[in-house]
Amino acid sequence: MKKLFLGLITIALIGKSAYCQEASASIGKTIVVNEKNGVQRWKTSTPTSDFNIELRGKIELTDDDKDIKSISDDGYLEINKTVFGSKRTVIIESQGGGKVKKEYYEGRTKMGWENGKAWLGEILPELVRSSTIGAEDRVNRFYIKGGTTAVLEEIERLEGDYIKAHYGKLLLDKNLPATEIPNVISTLSNEINSDYYLSALLKDNIKKLLVTPEAANAFYKATEDISSDYYKSMVLKDALKSSTASLPQIKTILRSASTINSDYYLSVVLTSLLESKTLDNETLNEVIVTSKNISSDYYRTQVLEKALKNGSISNTSTKVVIDALSDVGSDYYKTSVFNSLAEKTQLDPSLQIDIANVLRNSVSSDYYASITITKILQNQKLNNESLQQLLQAAGSLNSSTYASNVFEEFAKKDLSSAQLIQILKATETIDSDHYLSSVLQRLAPQVKTADASVKDAYRHAAKSIDSETYYGRALKAIE
Template sequence: MKKIVIKLLMIIIATGYTTQVNAISVDTTKRNKDDYFNVHFEGDIVVSEDDKNIISISNYGFIEIKQSSFGVERRLVIKSDNNGGLIKQFFIKNEKQNFVPKGKKWLSKVLPKIIKTTFLGGKSRVDRSFKKGGVNAVLKTIEDLSYDFVKSKYIDFLLKKRLSVNELNTILKNLNGLIKQQLYIFEVLEKNQNSFLKDSRVSATFIKTISQYESDFYKFSLLQNAIKTSNELTEMPSSQDIMAISKSITSENYITKLCYSLIEIQGANKSLDQILTLFNQINSEEFYSNNVIRKILTQSLDISALRKLLIAIQTSPQKESNAITFYEYVFSHNTYTESEILEILNTILKNTVKPISLYKSMMGVSKTISKSTENVKEQYRKIAMRLKPNYEFYYDKVLNAIEK
């Protein structure tokens, strides 16, 4: 419900009309205080081909139009009789009038304006245009609409049809030209992204469209949703294209959250290549890169996956901080053979330059080493010798840690 309220406020500010879940209200008072109209409608409403009449309304649906012009108020109510017919009532200054001819003539004047500023009759107009000239004819119809919100609704109607690869690409390529506000483009892409991601020939255009956004939030939301809605993302033909969205995301917070989504939904082993691609984009905040490493190491990883992670750490701008985190958590959720533990131990010197980093890394693995074989402990002691003679305090702490 919060999302709907936010949208309402934005539409009021931008266009002067408001929407609700099942009805719409339009108010043009901001344009002309002496000549305004207000409309409420509900249900599926079909308008005539010339956009000047209403020819059908679904059961229990209705439309009410009010207009005040130079002190004279007109009101028209049309509702379904629930048997395929329409009940029409027309009022001037609250006095009932015959619909024909006054009400019909008045409706023919105000309805085209209402159609341009709302999605009233939108589905039937999309159907009619599509039947006549396909996607291009619908896009031409959308061009004549007044507001981005209304245009986005028409595109939603269009995307519910069974469309070819070329037709989907045509829609994507025209979105930025049709709709100015990125919020509404984002909503179209978000609602319909499964249609755009099914075929790599369409997903490439989808990625290009998203990459034009200035907002990291929009790009992050679309990619995160793609991860959440498809547990088989890495098997989809467009998976590499989908991950390409991340290259234009500058927020390391969002990059970290995308890593979390991949780990939680697909698992670190399955999606490690994608996770490390994202990890390599974290260049300034060691807080985020360390958290990604911790999250990865909460899952069961084989030794080949650890090797990949260590390579990513070695090329990271936060190498030593990341290395400390790695050695602190590497054994927290995983059990390895003696040879694998030795392999992990022997990487410590490659990944630490500062004595304090070496000390913290060795303390991180000490609990596991203390329970390992004498062969493993001896290798641990050899590595500790690097702390002598200048850092005897660290050296003693490291040795004592495996004797407990």
């Protein structure tokens, strides 16, 4: 006999208590409306036949799934099938007190129940595996006979993700031994192809499914089977809020998250991970590196700023953050993170050099680059090498205005003779006589008290000034 309900795939969710399910199969299109006013309906149509089921209440089946043993009070089941205009109908109604009334019709003619029983016995075993008819009773029956393994084996025989998820929920409603949870998760994630149903099953049972490290491992591994960015990120986010992930589990989460294409949803997962108290520097670095999969400048910098707020972030991790910022396209977002770093953290000179290199090589805006150089000068202690790199960054500015602003900021620092010479050489890149003269005059007080080599460097820089007026002002400043 052809399968009656094959490969059910969710296409819509209607309200809180009713949803519509539709699938194409060799027999036609199937639509299921579940729990509308307490009634479940299935309808299958093909060019030559119609198959309809309507159910209210709970049903208990015989052990062979070929007949109805009982139905809850006020419950009923109606099954009818029309083929080439010929219609068969079974109606089973509760009479209360455990009594059941069963009727069978061919067309409008009521026939003997023996004929109806034979027809029901033919179609019911397939129906119960293609719908939720008698699902609770069947799960209880299999569980009593063979425990979790027997229920999972039956789930593997069911048709459709909705049906499998429903059985999975009924199984998880039981007080299962913690040792059995990992296998339950793995089996359900392998069997349920629908992102919606698998994610709902995982989300709705988070506390049960994260009960042990082994179960949590299986849970996070199961998220790899969710292809939808939205559903995957929501499951991971809720799980991370519910339980602290171990370092190995975070690696699994990162592997799962790395397949998320949406910048927003990937940032949601990474931000949630960064709130974990178990992060070590190695794993933090992996989170930061994964952020490079985010093409959006905004969302990537949001994640990186969150990483920098980790109280125990190491120089190595900070270096990874700077590297992750280097290919951010927006100068604004890139330098905003650098500015925050410069203002709030005393950076190792090697990190100052890294930032200077990024400013010189990948920040095209003179305005944003000059602001960051200024922030570093105002808030950081520099050694000769980091000062030299910042000078090179300042010297690469095309705008004389912004370059002069930066050099004047250099002049505010207490500089050694070697540093003064470095700055004076760098000022020669300023094209404007006005701005070059202004910078030299700002440096003049320190030059006047320095040795002859510094004064020589000053005079050499002044020779770049074409205007006699500005040249005279520069030289007069050191006399």
